[in-house]
Structure formats: structure tokens, C-alpha cells
Amino acid sequence: MPQANGYAAHSPQSGLAPFRFERRELRPDDVAIAIDYCGVCHTDIHFVQDDWGMTQYPVVPGHEIIGRVTAVGSEVTGFRPGDTVGVGCMVDSCRECEPCSRGLEQYCLEGPVLTYNGQDRRDGGITYGGYSDSIMVNEHFVVRVPETLDPAAAAPLLCAGITTYSPLRHYGVKPGHKVGVIGMGGLGHMGIKFARALGAEVTVFTRSESKVGEAQRQGAHHVIVSTDAAQMRAAAGSFDYMLDTVPVQHDLNPYLELLRYDGTHILVGLVEPVEPPVHAGNLLFGRRVLAGSLIGGMPETQEVLDFCATHDIACDIEMLDIRNINEAYERVKRGEVKYRFVIDMATLKDTQ
Amino acid sequence: MPQANGYAAHSPQSGLAPFRFERRELRPDDVAIAIDYCGVCHTDIHFVQDDWGMTQYPVVPGHEIIGRVTAVGSEVTGFRPGDTVGVGCMVDSCRECEPCSRGLEQYCLEGPVLTYNGQDRRDGGITYGGYSDSIMVNEHFVVRVPETLDPAAAAPLLCAGITTYSPLRHYGVKPGHKVGVIGMGGLGHMGIKFARALGAEVTVFTRSESKVGEAQRQGAHHVIVSTDAAQMRAAAGSFDYMLDTVPVQHDLNPYLELLRYDGTHILVGLVEPVEPPVHAGNLLFGRRVLAGSLIGGMPETQEVLDFCATHDIACDIEMLDIRNINEAYERVKRGEVKYRFVIDMATLKDTQ
Incomplete structure (x- = not known):
């Protein structure tokens, strides 16, 4: 079996540490990828800490993977060694159910196989993610990274990007629409860029007056300080869509009141009781409508990369040495990153 | 001013009693109606008891009104004396905002004027509803009752009917769709009939095994006893729409899990925190989507009456002598009516 180096957590309290493990043999429909970059998603932290009570240790997190193809299986037709490619939150699904046949693999009726902490459909093994130097992935779940994209900054598009892009496309956001973006972290700052690129008038909601300038720098046409009752009242009934990226419990009612009739509040960050x-x-x-949306399917994941290339959109990232991953997690938890850590996987070799 | 006889409550505890009051003079755009029948809606009870803290006493309830035109104002073009007509939950709106211009007067940006306990846009007076012998209504808010409908059984179509019909139409329910109806009261039993007439496969959810036969009699193709975990589990992920008519707090999560991907849970009965x-x-x-829907606009209110005439749909009613209204309210609160009380307004003269 091919050997891989990475970082894993072995218990909820252990933090992440170097970990050597086996990857599966290359299957006929697999693409072997040497990982260059991997984004750090808040979900990684939830899995490492077992916040959702479902972690199988050891866990190698990471589902915003960018790398280069090093080998392809005999049946692979879409990729060749040397291609720059990406892998997001899923590495397999049933491929036969109605959502799968419509390119909505994230809603696979048998459940998609997650990139890490998922169960391989063929050998039953637990999947290991992108905090590592290599990965084998079925070619259906590999996307092509356009040459004009900075590959490091493209990594977060595979989760933070597609998670915000997919609902804006699904609900048909277009010029003339007023879109509110709630929360300005990894997801939120991408939501601003996408909503603006789709032609919408974008308002960012922030609790802090101090973030107004930054929201404007990200492309917001307007900023509302959500703790200012007068500003909130003045916006009543004016939004077509709210893109709610906040990952912790919060009161949706003040935002629902800002929606027009037939307006839609879209949850993409919360996985808790409302x-x-x-x-x-x-x-x-x-x-009015309260909706949820989960990442995006494979065709749309390719689409968001192409869209970013066309519209010159990139995620704002901070490059990270993997040896600082535990400290980085603390900063993510405190909201002290603009806006996404991306691990430079070249730093992994210094840990061997 | 024209004199009217009716029933009113004067305080949260008083119950309803005979009440003589003045109606406005006929305006040029008004239709004067002699009321023959008025349905009893649970909302009437909430207003009489001031459950929502907004009742202005005395309150004359009733917003499921059927009667005959006795006179029309000089500008009225759509109605003539002798016509059988209906009046629902609204008697006015701004008529100029976007929802109004789209025939969605229930979502009027200035707020529709409710049939009772609303404030008249012209003279500022409080509106009195249909528990009375006559009413003056702007012709835009009057609908025509098709001749083939039983006028008494048509009364509840103006609230219970339109409330369930409107969301089924808005969301495009059609053959091939699986629709669940939660709750089998005044709203729910109409929801069954409409969903079936629109070609959907209809499943009724009931907590009681004893209601299975009745649900089938109402037209349900299937019945699921919601307290039976095995039945609920077997239905997971299978519904396109849930029409939730339950007016009290209940757990939506077990029902959300029964929706397919992209399925919609529509609240029409609950006006409480979820x-x-x-x-x-x-x-x-x-x-998945959690949505709400409120009655229907005037074009759709006419449409539901016409739809019922075409599809031979009627509300199941129990005729009521208005002198028994307080006792009837107790039965409504206990869920002991199949499915809607309709006051025979001829009984009002016996109270004078």
C-alpha cells in the first residue's frame, strides 16, 4: 500500500500531530494526487474535537485540497499526470440515485462519502483527508483547477466557496436582487464576492462598527451594523435573500423581518437547533422561506472554480505551516483569520 | 347610518352576546351584503379571548362570509343586487404596492385591512365581521359564489379553503407529487381534498389510529399514524411537500426528515415560535425548505371557489344556531367538530 504522511488527531483532547498511514492502492477509476495545499475549515475543528459525537479516530482532516495528478488508473479519462486538480468535501456517492444523477451528489440518498471520517463504499475503510501529502480519489470527485487561479487561494473554493456559491445559483440570484450576507468569515467573505459578481446589490450585516470598512473592501455595497436598531428598522422588508453563514446559534427573527414578501433566508453555516x-x-x-443548503454537487464545484477564473475571484487566505496547525485552530475559533488558513503542504516534509 | 344586528364579545372573559351596531353608509365602490352564513374559524376564538393581545373590544368576529347583494354603490361594476357573494379575511388594502398589484393583497406592504378588528383606511373605524346580518365591502374584496356550490358549505372556503389551496398552487403541486397533510381539522380536511384534486398522492398524518378511516373517507390515499415510529421511519425522504395545518406548537423535525431533498414544509396554521x-x-x-403561507389574494380566492365548483369540492360543515356560539367555541377548542361550524344567520333574528 502507498505510504502517506500527514497530521492526525487521536482523541478529542490530543490536538493534531504527525501521522504516517497507508493510502489505498490506485483503483482503475482513481486519480492519485500529490497535495500542495489544503484549506482549514471550521468543520475540521468540529471533527477533531468530536463536537458532533461521530468522529472516528485517528482523524486526518482536510477537505479543501489542491494538488497535482501523479498517476491515473487505467479507466480514467478526464485527467493526466501533471494536471492541477482539486478535491472537496466528498470522494464518492452511490452515483445512481436521483440527486446523484442530477449532479447533486451532496444529497445522495445513500449519503455521500466524506473526504475524511467517511466510510469507503468498496473496502469499508475510514477515509483520511487532505492534511497529508497525497490522496487517491475517484475521478468523478476530482475537479480541474483553471490555470489562471492561484492554486493556494483556490483551495477554500472547494468548501467555503461552493457552500456559498451553490445556494446563490440555486435560488437564481441576479441583477436587481438585494442580498444580505450575515457573517464575514471564510464563508461570508466569499458570499459577498459571489453575490456581487452575480449582479446583486450586496449588504453585509456585522455586529461591529469596526468591520464596516473591511466589508466594503470585500465588495459590499452597503453595511448594516446589526446591533443598531435604527439601521435594522430602516431595512425592514427590503431583501430578496439572506445568505446566513453564521455557524453558531443566533436569532433569525430580526433578519426574517428584513426580507421582502417571498424572500428567502438561506442557512449554510448552522448545524444546530435553530x-x-x-x-x-x-x-x-x-x-417567507427558511432554507438550508449544503456545499454543492460535482458539476457545480467545477463551475465555481471556472466562475472564479472568469470573474477574477479569489479567497483571501493566510498561508500556514502545518507545524502551527493547533495554534491556527485556536485562532480560527477566536475568529482571528482573514479569512481562511491554507496549509502549505511543503511544510509537511519538515516534520518527518 | 344603517343598523346591523350581530354577536360581539366585550372582554376576554365575556363570551359572545347579541350586539346592535352601525354599519357605514354605502360608498360608491361598496357592495352591501345580507349575510346568510358565516364560518367559525379558530382565529375568531383567538380574537375573542385576546390571545394575541391585540383585540379591540367590542369585537364582532367572522371572516368566512356568504350572502346576497342587497345594494351596490354607483361605481360598482362587478356585482348586482341578488348575486350570491363571499367575503373572506380582508376587506381592503393599499391596492398600489407590488404585492397588491400582483393580486397578493394579503401581503400588502401597508398591511391588509382585516374583516374584523381591522382599521378602515378611510374613516379609521374598527371593522366588524360576519357574525351579523349585513356588511358593506369594497367590491374588490368581494368574490362571486358559483351557483353550483352549496352557499353554506362555501363559507369556510374563504379562510380554511384559500389558506390550504394557495400554498399548494404557489408551490405547483401536481400529479406525481407526494403531499403530506398534517392535522385534520378545518384546514387539514380541505388540504386533503385540494391536494388530491390537483393530482397529488396524499398522505394524512394523524396521532390517532382511530382517525385512519375518516382520513381515507376525506380522500387520503395513505394514512400514517405519527406516533408509530416504524411507519414514520418507513416514509423517510419520500415527500415533496408537507402541508402543516396544526395551529399549536409541535415538533417539525420528524416531518422534515420525511421530506425528499428539495422538499418543502409549509406552515399555514401556526402563529407561534417554532x-x-x-x-x-x-x-x-x-x-429542504421551511415555508409559511397566509390565506390568499383576491384573484386566488375567486379561483378557489371556481375550483371547488369544477371539482365538486365542499367543506364538511355543521350548521350552527348563533345562540349556541359560546358552546360551539368550546367544542372547536376541544377539536369536536367535523370540520367547520357555519352559523346560519337566519337564527340571528330569533335573538332580537
């Missing part, structure tokens, strides 16, 4: 509770009256009056 | 809270994961996984 508390405080939504008032049903805020949905009935105005026929 | 508790226990919806788990955001149930929206993200499957890109």
Missing part, C-alpha cells in the same frame, strides 16, 4: 426559535408568523406573513 | 426548535441540519441536508 434557537432562539423562529417565529412562524415571520414565515406566514410575507410567505 | 418550538421545539427546527434542527438546521434537517434543512441543510437535503436542501
Whole structure:
């Protein structure tokens, strides 16, 4: 079996440390990838800490993977050695159900196989993610990275990017629409760029007056300080869509009241009970909608990379030496990164 | 001013009693209606008891009104004396905003004027509803009752009917769709009939095994006893739409899990905080939607009456002598009516 080097956590308290493990043999439909960059997603931290009670240790996190093809299986038709490619949150799915056949593998009826901490559909093994030097992935779950994209800055597009791009496309955001973006972290700052590139009038909601300038720098046409009751009141009933990227519990009701009739509040960051509770009256009056959206399917994941190349959109990143990963997690938890850490996997060899 | 006889509540505890009051003079765009029938909606009880803290006493409830035109103002073009007509939950709106211009007066940006306990846009007076012998209504808010409909059974179409019909139409329910109907009261039993008439495969959810036969009699293709975990599990991921008519707090999560990906749970009965809270994961996984819907606009209110005439749909009603209204309210609160009380307004003269 091919050997791989990476970083893994072995218990909720252990933090991440160097880890040597086996990758599967190259399958006929596999692409072998030497990983150059891997983004750090808040989900990685949840899995490392076992916040959701489902982690199987050791866990090698990482689902924003950029690398170069080093070999391809005999049946692979779409990639060749040397290609710059990406792998996101999924590495397999049933490929036969209705969502899969529509390119919505994230909603696979049998459940997609997650890039890490997932269970391989063929050998039953637990998948290891992108905090490592190499990975084998079925070619259907590999995307092509356009040459004009900075490969490091492209890594977060595979989760933070597609997670915000997919619902904006699904709901048909276009010129004339007013879109609010709630939260300005890894997801939120991408949401601003996408909504603007799609032609919408973009308003960022922030709790802090101090972030107004930064929101404008990211492309927001307007900024509303959500703790300012007068600003919130003045915006009542004016938004077509809210893209809510906040990953912790928060009150949706003040934002629902800012939606027009038939407006839609889209949750992409929260995986908790919605508390405080939504008032049903805020949905009935105005026929408003509360929706969720999860990453994106493979065709749309390719599309977001191409869209970024066309519209010259990049994620704002801070490059990270993998030896500083545990410290970086603390900074992510404190919201002290603009806006996404990307691990420079070349630093991994210094740990061997 | 024309005199009217009706029933009113004068305080949260008083119950309803005979009440003599003045109606406005006929305006040029008004239709004067002699009321024959008025449905009893749970909302009437909420207003009488001041459950929502907004009742202005005395309150004359009733927003499912059927009657005959007795006179028309000089500018009225759509109605003539003798016509059988209906009036629902609204009697006015701004008529100029975007929702109004699209025939969605229920979402009027200035707020529609409610049939009772609303404020008249011209004279500022409080509106009195249909528990009375006559009413003056702007012709835009009057609908025509097709001759083939039983006028008494048509009364509840103006609230219970349109409330369930409108979202099924808005979301495009059609053959091939699987629709779940939660709750089998005044709204729910109409939801069954409409979803079936639109060609959907209809499943009723009930907590009680004893209601299975009745649900089938109403037209349900299937019945699921919601307290039976095995039945619920077997239905996971299978519904396109849930029409949730339950007017009290209940856990939506077990129902969200029964929706397909891209499925929609539509609240039409609840006007409370959604508790226990919806788990955001149930929206993200499957890109599901939680929506609300409020009655319907005037074109659609006419449409539902015409639809019922075409498809031979009627509300199941129990005729009520208005002198028994307080007792009837107790039965409504206990869920002991199949499925809607309709006041025979001829009984009002016996109270004078």
C-alpha cells in the first residue's frame, strides 16, 4: 500500500500531530494526487474535537485540497499526470440515485462519502483527508483547477466557496436582487464576492462598527451594523435573500423581518437547533422561506472554480505551516483569520 | 347610518352576546351584503379571548362570509343586487404596492385591512365581521359564489379553503407529487381534498389510529399514524411537500426528515415560535425548505371557489344556531367538530 504522511488527531483532547498511514492502492477509476495545499475549515475543528459525537479516530482532516495528478488508473479519462486538480468535501456517492444523477451528489440518498471520517463504499475503510501529502480519489470527485487561479487561494473554493456559491445559483440570484450576507468569515467573505459578481446589490450585516470598512473592501455595497436598531428598522422588508453563514446559534427573527414578501433566508453555516426559535408568523406573513443548503454537487464545484477564473475571484487566505496547525485552530475559533488558513503542504516534509 | 344586528364579545372573559351596531353608509365602490352564513374559524376564538393581545373590544368576529347583494354603490361594476357573494379575511388594502398589484393583497406592504378588528383606511373605524346580518365591502374584496356550490358549505372556503389551496398552487403541486397533510381539522380536511384534486398522492398524518378511516373517507390515499415510529421511519425522504395545518406548537423535525431533498414544509396554521426548535441540519441536508403561507389574494380566492365548483369540492360543515356560539367555541377548542361550524344567520333574528 502507498505510504502517506500527514497530521492526525487521536482523541478529542490530543490536538493534531504527525501521522504516517497507508493510502489505498490506485483503483482503475482513481486519480492519485500529490497535495500542495489544503484549506482549514471550521468543520475540521468540529471533527477533531468530536463536537458532533461521530468522529472516528485517528482523524486526518482536510477537505479543501489542491494538488497535482501523479498517476491515473487505467479507466480514467478526464485527467493526466501533471494536471492541477482539486478535491472537496466528498470522494464518492452511490452515483445512481436521483440527486446523484442530477449532479447533486451532496444529497445522495445513500449519503455521500466524506473526504475524511467517511466510510469507503468498496473496502469499508475510514477515509483520511487532505492534511497529508497525497490522496487517491475517484475521478468523478476530482475537479480541474483553471490555470489562471492561484492554486493556494483556490483551495477554500472547494468548501467555503461552493457552500456559498451553490445556494446563490440555486435560488437564481441576479441583477436587481438585494442580498444580505450575515457573517464575514471564510464563508461570508466569499458570499459577498459571489453575490456581487452575480449582479446583486450586496449588504453585509456585522455586529461591529469596526468591520464596516473591511466589508466594503470585500465588495459590499452597503453595511448594516446589526446591533443598531435604527439601521435594522430602516431595512425592514427590503431583501430578496439572506445568505446566513453564521455557524453558531443566533436569532433569525430580526433578519426574517428584513426580507421582502417571498424572500428567502438561506442557512449554510448552522448545524444546530435553530434557537432562539423562529417565529412562524415571520414565515406566514410575507410567505417567507427558511432554507438550508449544503456545499454543492460535482458539476457545480467545477463551475465555481471556472466562475472564479472568469470573474477574477479569489479567497483571501493566510498561508500556514502545518507545524502551527493547533495554534491556527485556536485562532480560527477566536475568529482571528482573514479569512481562511491554507496549509502549505511543503511544510509537511519538515516534520518527518 | 344603517343598523346591523350581530354577536360581539366585550372582554376576554365575556363570551359572545347579541350586539346592535352601525354599519357605514354605502360608498360608491361598496357592495352591501345580507349575510346568510358565516364560518367559525379558530382565529375568531383567538380574537375573542385576546390571545394575541391585540383585540379591540367590542369585537364582532367572522371572516368566512356568504350572502346576497342587497345594494351596490354607483361605481360598482362587478356585482348586482341578488348575486350570491363571499367575503373572506380582508376587506381592503393599499391596492398600489407590488404585492397588491400582483393580486397578493394579503401581503400588502401597508398591511391588509382585516374583516374584523381591522382599521378602515378611510374613516379609521374598527371593522366588524360576519357574525351579523349585513356588511358593506369594497367590491374588490368581494368574490362571486358559483351557483353550483352549496352557499353554506362555501363559507369556510374563504379562510380554511384559500389558506390550504394557495400554498399548494404557489408551490405547483401536481400529479406525481407526494403531499403530506398534517392535522385534520378545518384546514387539514380541505388540504386533503385540494391536494388530491390537483393530482397529488396524499398522505394524512394523524396521532390517532382511530382517525385512519375518516382520513381515507376525506380522500387520503395513505394514512400514517405519527406516533408509530416504524411507519414514520418507513416514509423517510419520500415527500415533496408537507402541508402543516396544526395551529399549536409541535415538533417539525420528524416531518422534515420525511421530506425528499428539495422538499418543502409549509406552515399555514401556526402563529407561534417554532418550538421545539427546527434542527438546521434537517434543512441543510437535503436542501429542504421551511415555508409559511397566509390565506390568499383576491384573484386566488375567486379561483378557489371556481375550483371547488369544477371539482365538486365542499367543506364538511355543521350548521350552527348563533345562540349556541359560546358552546360551539368550546367544542372547536376541544377539536369536536367535523370540520367547520357555519352559523346560519337566519337564527340571528330569533335573538332580537
